Amino acid sequence: MFSAFMLLLVSCSPKDFVDEPPSTPLLGEQVLVTPGPGMPVEAESMPSNNNLDVVWHNDRVFYAFRTAPDHFASEQTRLHVVSSVDQVDWEHEVTVHRDTDVREPRFLSLGDKLFLYFAVLGTDPFAFEPQGTMVSVYEEGVWSEPVWMSDDNLIPWRTRMVDGVATMIGYVGGDEIYDLEGYPAIEVKWMTSPDGLNWTGHTVWTGGGSETDFAFEASGRLVAVVRNEAGDSEGFGSLICSAEPDSLLEWECRHDPRKYDSPLVFAHDGEIWLIGRRNVTETGHFDLGLDDLSHDTQFLNYSAEYWQTPKRCSLWRVDGDTLLVDHVLDLPSKGDTCFASILPVGEKSYEIYNYSSDPDGPDVSWFEGQRGNTNIYRQRLTFP
Numbered sequence: 001m002f003s004a005f006m007l008l009l010v011s012c013s014p015k016d017f018v019d020e021p022p023s024t025p026l027l028g029e030q031v032l033v034t035p036g037p038g039m040p041v042e043a044e045s046m047p048s049n050n051n052l053d054v055v056w057h058n059d060r061v062f063y064a065f066r067t068a069p070d071h072f073a074s075e076q077t078r079l080h081v082v083s084s085v086d087q088v089d090w091e092h093e094v095t096v097h098r099d100t101d102v103r104e105p106r107f108l109s110l111g112d113k114l115f116l117y118f119a120v121l122g123t124d125p126f127a128f129e130p131q132g133t134m135v136s137v138y139e140e141g142v143w144s145e146p147v148w149m150s151d152d153n154l155i156p157w158r159t160r161m162v163d164g165v166a167t168m169i170g171y172v173g174g175d176e177i178y179d180l181e182g183y184p185a186i187e188v189k190w191m192t193s194p195d196g197l198n199w200t201g202h203t204v205w206t207g208g209g210s211e212t213d214f215a216f217e218a219s220g221r222l223v224a225v226v227r228n229e230a231g232d233s234e235g236f237g238s239l240i241c242s243a244e245p246d247s248l249l250e251w252e253c254r255h256d257p258r259k260y261d262s263p264l265v266f267a268h269d270g271e272i273w274l275i276g277r278r279n280v281t282e283t284g285h286f287d288l289g290l291d292d293l294s295h296d297t298q299f300l301n302y303s304a305e306y307w308q309t310p311k312r313c314s315l316w317r318v319d320g321d322t323l324l325v326d327h328v329l330d331l332p333s334k335g336d337t338c339f340a341s342i343l344p345v346g347e348k349s350y351e352i353y354n355y356s357s358d359p360d361g362p363d364v365s366w367f368e369g370q371r372g373n374t375n376i377y378r379q380r381l382t383f384p
Helices: 002-010 174-178 295-307 366-370
Strands: 031-034 048-057 060-068 078-084 091-096 102-110 113-120 132-139 147-150 155-162 165-172 186-193 200-207 212-216 222-232 235-243 252-256 264-268 271-279 311-319 324-331 341-344 349-356 375-382
Touching: 031 060, 048 102, 048 341, 048 349, 048 375, 060 102, 060 113, 078 102, 091 132, 102 155, 102 165, 113 155, 155 212, 165 212, 174 186, 174 222, 200 222, 222 264, 222 271, 222 295, 235 295, 235 324, 264 341, 271 324, 295 366, 324 349
Parallel strands: 212 264
Antiparallel strands: 031 375, 048 060, 060 078, 078 091, 102 113, 113 132, 132 147, 155 165, 165 186, 186 200, 212 222, 222 235, 235 252, 264 271, 271 311, 311 324, 341 349, 349 375
């Protein structure tokens, strides 16, 4: 199945390249979604509303979000799924509650079925305890009971259809991010499935990388952004990667000292765009260049500093030739923010769903934002 997927991509006809850089897209009005007047009573919100996903399925928008007392792991956590025809008035679909933390909801619309994948974690607010991925299937108006898709601590990061093939990119070994025992060996996995339930795939990167997303240029070249929070021998931050159409499993990556948390990568008119968290400092770097310290001590220093600075959710442009990332604009966002999902609503427009501390409130640190209230908003992004 994976080989067939490669052949499909290689055979795609490239579009003509545009020599001039694209114009800056425009942002529409920010609209509060959760908590909001259009939410059903069954989808009751707690103070922290964050991890989310949206998708079109059978002419309806399906929207899933995590709600909990705060950003950290809790047995009170719930995943609510709602749907709408107008993104204003929502109907309750299903709520997932397993007496432990659940997050990273990911939809996949495959034929008449809609799949909801989500990561199961622990209850310790000071630990990252991935247990695996579960899946629930929506068919003929009914949601199935969740079953284990993977119990090898896989965290699903993005799911989408690529040339008619169901794909998922995720990572295994996320508990090593905070292990502090030398260089980690986290595996970024790229998988395909014929039916949304049975997945096979390959490890495309091993090291400190975890959250990963990718898109394809008009030529068929893959461009990916990998959060490299755990670091490796070359540093911390992110990895900006590419792979040629005839060798999509062979990634060439460049280190970036900035950490684009929760990367969402998409293509528009052959250009590659990224929505990810921005560190509001003079350089924006996560890696502060303390190379004389041990790897573990660097991680502790960088993480402590990162927690104490403000954040934004930002749109970036990624150059597949140079693997450089340029900041384009900030979405209205502050404090704890940035876990975006994108919904096409026309040839040039997208609805961006994202969470944030009060965008009009004080510019608090990330850690302070994680302990406070966060809401989910949507906003139209339109390209010229």
